[in-house]
Amino acid sequence: NAGVTQTPKFQVLKTGQSMTLQCAQDMNHNSMYWYRQDPGMGLRLIYYSASEGTTDKGEVPNGYNVSRLNKREFSLRLESAAPSQTSVYFCASSEVLDSPLHFGNGTRLTVT
Amino acid sequence: EDQVTQSPEALRLQEGESSSLNCSYTVSGLRGLFWYRQDPGKGPEFLFTLYSAGEEKEKERLKATLTKKESFLHITAPKPEDSATYLCAVNTGANSKLTFGKGITLSVRP
Numbered sequence: 001n002a003g004v005t006q007t008p009k010f011q012v013l014k015t016g017q018s019m020t021l022q023c024a025q026d027m028n029h030n031s032m033y034w035y036r037q038d039p040g041m042g043l044r045l046i047y048y049s050a051s052e053g054t055t056d057k058g059e060v061p062n063g064y065n066v067s068r069l070n071k072r073e074f075s076l077r078l079e080s081a082a083p084s085q086t087s088v089y090f091c092a093s094s095e096v097l098d099s100p101l102h103f104g105n106g107t108r109l110t111v112t
Numbered sequence: 113e114d115q116v117t118q119s120p121e122a123l124r125l126q127e128g129e130s131s132s133l134n135c136s137y138t139v140s141g142l143r144g145l146f147w148y149r150q151d152p153g154k155g156p157e158f159l160f161t162l163y164s165a166g167e168e169k170e171k172e173r174l175k176a177t178l179t180k181k182e183s184f185l186h187i188t189a190p191k192p193e194d195s196a197t198y199l200c201a202v203n204t205g206a207n208s209k210l211t212f213g214k215g216i217t218l219s220v221r222p
Contacts (some may be wrong), residue, residue: 042201048209058209092155098144102160106153106154
């Protein structure tokens with residue numbers, strides 16, 4: 001029972017490069033989320049998907065796009081990476097909105 | 113604007129020394145308060161949800177309580193394996209966005 005799986009675990013990008021962070025959950029959850037975690041700040045919501053086929057902006061969506069590929073998978077894309085996007089990115093899922101989140105173990109991204 | 117403040121930022125305890133972690137919040141309408149535990153290099157792990165003032169939840173050495181303005185995570189006779197960062201988050205129903213506090217880093221010395 002893997003729960004929420006994120007790939008890759010680590011990534012280094014140069015400014016302007018693009019990449020996609022992958023996330024998959026095997027708990028049959030309806031809702032999925034992308035957060036970023038920076039030192040000295042709480043977790044901040046980037047985008048979320050309440051259910052398959054829907055996506056909505058969170059608190060800090062600028063510079064990111066998402067795709068809810070199916071019920072299991074939710075990807076986060078950085079089209080043109082900037083140093084300000086250096087962070088740890090967490091994917092999470094929940095049975096429905098408002099229910100407890102289950103997190104993956106994160107992707108550590110450095111943009112130089 | 114919803115705000116969540118956790119205190120202290122860091123706490124060092126001796127094994128067996130009980131203490132409490134605080135999460136105070138200012139929100140327009142609370143629909144749930146969540147406690148998570150985060151180990152270094154890992155994602156947060158769900159501990160408790162509290163919905164209304166006066167509610168309490170327990171799990172092993174941890175007990176979470178809720179008032180109208182704050183929540184406490186009480187740790188009774190902690191062990192070194194309780195060392196972690198503890199996160200508090202509130203849900204106000206505004207687009208179902210959770211507002212997280214910055215976390216409390218707990219270190220328990222043997």
